[in-house]
Amino acid sequence: MLTIQKVTKHYKGSSKGITDISLTIEAGDIYGFIGHNGAGKTTMLKCVAGIHGFEKGEIFIDGISVRENPILCKQKIAYIPDNPDLYEYLTGIQYLNFIADIFAVSARDREGKIKKYADDFEITSALGDLISSYSHGMKQKLAIISALVHEPKLLILDEPFVGLDPKASVMLKEIMRSICENGGAIFFSTHVLDVAERICNKVAIIKEGALVAAGRMDEIVQSGQTLESTFMEVVKNGNTD
Amino acid sequence: MGTQIKLLTKWQLINLFGINVLFHTSDKKARQKALSLSIVGLFVVIVMLIYVGGFSYGFIRLGLGDVLPVYLIAVTSLVIFFFTMFKTGSVIFQKNGYDNISALPLYQGAVVISRFIRMYFENLLFSFAIMLPGIAVYAYFLKPSISFYSIAVIEILFIPLVPLTAATLFGALITAITSRMRHKSLLGAGLSVALVVVIMVGSTSLGSYDEAALNTMIHSMTDFMTQAIGGIYPPAMWMGTAMLQGDFLLCLLCIAGSVLAFLAVIALVSVKFHAICRGLFGTYAKHNYQVGALKQNSALLSLCTREFKRYFASSVYVTNTIIGPVMGVLLSIGILVSGEEKIMEFIPLQTNVAGLIPFLLACVCSMMPPTCSSISLEGKEWWIVKSLPVSTQTILDSKVLMSLLLILPFYTVSEVLLMIALQPGFLETIWLLLIPAIIILFSCVFGMTINLKLPVFTWENEVSVVKQSASALIGGLGGFLLAGVLVVPIILYPEVPADLLKLLICVLLLTATVMMHRSYSRVNLQEL
Structure with missing residues (x-):
């Protein structure tokens, strides 16, 4: 589904970025991506989503290179940032229609999906209002719905549970499982390690732009340990032993 | 107090003209x-x-x-x-x-x-x-x-x-x-x-002033000007x-x-x-929406619609960019009401000034096209279009298209009024229609090109982008200044047929516009 091969990206005039990252996400994976603040999680996710370019390496989505065919790759994915800066001058429904138009979702399909997900997330009544009137959590929900309306194969989320109420968090986890059961995959970053431990089957830990651990959850987290203690150990020592 | x-003034002035950011940025x-x-x-x-x-x-x-x-x-x-x-x-x-x-x-x-x-x-x-x-x-x-x-x-x-x-x-x-x-x-x-x-x-x-008073005052220009300024x-x-x-x-x-x-x-x-x-x-929220029948549109139309909504959501953006086309209509009304001779009194040139009216209209209508700030105004939401499966050309064309559609009604009204006022012949009609249209198109594409070169995505206030950015200054005045410069050969070389010069101008401008369009379609938005 997603293959990242030795990707390096540094910001101009800064030493920050990511160096030589390689990992593979297969269909059915819920892949957690964890690391301290400024480690490079968002940079990596944005490179996969086609928002940032990168200097070295390659990224393939379903075997298609992000560099050579970015539009085809973007048609298969959906990206939800940590801070949903959406078009505040649009109403919720206008924004959803805009995204659906870009992804050429038929009128009938989008009606069904928007109705379903908006009801699930309980923001249907607010869809006619300007996004500027939305709380952070409502914007987050709207961003999630916009990502789901075109049925992406790979869902990329940056700290998706921040700002979501408990019911919406449960809803999102169910949606993530459903996508994976239908042959899709999830790649998301989070600071909420117990959630990652419960729902992810694979995890990668990044420290100062470099990958220090990556693989199946049961391989990374030793018996008797938690993801949290493993993370603290890895970040301190640099790798899992 | x-x-x-x-204290507050100190913090207001600390980043005057972007000085604080310049001192602290590590971006060479x-x-x-x-x-x-x-x-x-x-x-x-x-x-x-x-x-x-x-x-x-x-x-x-x-x-x-x-x-x-x-x-x-x-x-x-x-x-x-x-x-x-x-x-x-x-x-x-x-x-x-x-x-x-x-x-x-x-x-x-x-x-x-x-x-x-x-x-x-x-x-x-x-x-x-x-x-x-x-x-x-x-x-x-x-x-x-x-x-x-x-x-x-x-x-x-x-x-x-x-x-x-x-x-x-x-x-x-x-x-x-x-x-x-x-x-x-x-x-x-x-x-x-x-x-x-x-x-x-x-x-x-x-x-x-009435003519008698004017004649008296003209003998004492100092008094005339002082009174005129004092009146205003x-x-x-x-x-x-x-x-x-x-x-x-x-x-x-x-x-x-x-x-x-x-x-x-x-x-x-x-x-x-x-x-x-x-x-x-404060925002106006009714919280009473129900999902009804929805429509599907093309990506270009959807992007263009979004551009219009962005445009009309900002009073600064509208006022700064609509003044030119509005002035175009006022100019045309002025020519219709007062006659071209009255307007041309302000342009003391020894040439067929009526033939310069298309350039004058182009000059005002092409001032500050919305494209010279439209990339910058994406601001924090720039990530959205970058993550969408749509080509750079479509994204940028939607911005140019919005600018053109916005100016179109003002251009149309101005042209109708000028046709009535000037009663032009066949060739004069062609130039009256073509020259402003081509210069307006050029200015919109030029504005886009400049904003791609000089985008500003981090801003506190839309004013700093729409009025004070380099892109607004250069991109906004490009068409305006160009229209002014293009009349120079027509004035300086009266021996050369004006129609030939105008044809050459149109061909050159169209060529430049096409070249700029091709160039911006190849821009890698990831680098912005």
């Missing part, structure tokens, strides 16, 4: 860009100094030395007023950081005054740039007394106060009126544009008179009046500050 004003490219822009800015100031010095010399040669200080003060004040009027609302009542400021133990007046002082310093530059060279030329040739110099120095510092106060009052009034309305941005833009039109039309009628802006006459006559008392009275007006407006705005902000930043 004084301490608060000092940003520093180089800032340095280049500073050099360009310095060049513009030098050109302005030379220009002002030049026309001041012209005034003195014509025997109008005694009206020069009055004229300079009037010009400075008008420039400050028009530059500031559309932005005071968004600077005084800025949304960014409002929650943080409101939570602090600060007097409303201190917040308002600190923001006003920031605008004062920004506009002091105009005062220096226009007054200093003019006064220097006056002093060199007319050798005034010592009192002239002392009053001039004092007055230069206080000239921005009245126009700034007036602009703040108008801006605050418009903001206050529209703050409680649903479509506040659109209404604010409409009121601002209407105000500009009223001022422009009003000032042209104020300057008209009396403080310029008072301050200029104080300067010329060395009248310290009059100078002090003018300053006292300016300061009193300023304090009165500040007091009024301060009292209503939070109420206006709450109305402005």
Whole structure:
């Protein structure tokens, strides 16, 4: 589904970025991506989503290179940032229609999906209002719905549970499982390690732009340990032993 | 309160003209860009100094030395007023950081005054740039007394106060009126544009006199100009008179009046500050939507629709870009009502000026196309289009298309009025239709090209992008200046058939437009 091969990206005039990252996400994976603040999680996710370019390496989505065919790759994915800066001058429904138009979702399909997900997330009544009137959590929900309306194969989320109420968090986890059961995959970053431990089957830990651990959850987290203690150990020592 | 004003003013001024960011950024490219822009800015100031010095010399040669200080003060004040009027609302009542400021133990007046002082310093530059060279030329040739110099120095510092106060009052009034309305941005833009039109039309009628009076006054140009300026802006006459006559008392009275007006407006705005902000930043939410039948549109149409919604959501964006096309319509009405000969009196050229009307229309209609800020205005939401499966060309074409569709109704009305007014022949009709259309198209594509080269995504206030960015300056005036430059060969080479020159101009402009379009379609948006 997603293959990242030795990707390096540094910001101009800064030493920050990511160096030589390689990992593979297969269909059915819920892949957690964890690391301290400024480690490079968002940079990596944005490179996969086609928002940032990168200097070295390659990224393939379903075997298609992000560099050579970015539009085809973007048609298969959906990206939800940590801070949903959406078009505040649009109403919720206008924004959803805009995204659906870009992804050429038929009128009938989008009606069904928007109705379903908006009801699930309980923001249907607010869809006619300007996004500027939305709380952070409502914007987050709207961003999630916009990502789901075109049925992406790979869902990329940056700290998706921040700002979501408990019911919406449960809803999102169910949606993530459903996508994976239908042959899709999830790649998301989070600071909420117990959630990652419960729902992810694979995890990668990044420290100062470099990958220090990556693989199946049961391989990374030793018996008797938690993801949290493993993370603290890895970040301190640099790798899992 | 004084301490608060000092503290808040310090933080307002710390990033004046982006200085703080420049000092602290580690991005070498940003520093180089800032340095280049500073050099360009310095060049513009030098050109302005030379220009002002030049026309001041012209005034003195014509025997109008005694009206020069009055004229300079009037010009400075008008420039400050028009530059500031559309932005005071968004600077005084800025949304960014409002929650943080409101939570602090600060007097409303201190917040308002600190923001006003920031605008004062920004506009002091105009005062220096226009007054200093003019006064220097006056002093060199007319050798005034010592009192002239002392009053001039004092007055230069206080000239921005009245126009700034007036602009703040108008801006605050418009903001206050529209703050409680649903479509506040659109209404604010409409009121601002209407105000500009009223001022422009009003000032042209104020300057008209009956022929007998005009003939009398023409024999005394000094009196004529002083009266004309005094009719439009009396403080310029008072301050200029104080300067010329060395009248310290009059100078002090003018300053006292300016300061009193300023304090009165500040007091009024301060009292209503939070109420206006709450109305402005509050949003209208009905919470009663039900999902009904939805429609599917193409990506280009959807992007273009979004561009229109973005455009009309910002009063600053609308007022700054719609003035040109509106002036095009006013120009056409003027030609229809007064006849082309009357309008052409303002262009004293020994040539067939009627043939230049297409360029004149193009000049005004192509001023400040929305494309010169449309990339920058994506701001924090830029990630959205970058993550979408749509080509760069489609994204950028939607912005150009929006600009063209916006100008189209004004172009159409202007053309219809000019056809009626000028009753052109076949070829004249072709040029009247084609030249403005091609120059408008060029300016929209040029504006886009420049904004791609000079985008600004981090901004506190839309004003800094729409009015004060390099892209707005260069991209916004490209078509305007080009239209002016293109008439030069037609005037300088009357022996060459004008139709041939116009054909060549059209071909060259279209070629340049196509080349720019191809170039911007290959831009990698990831690098922006």
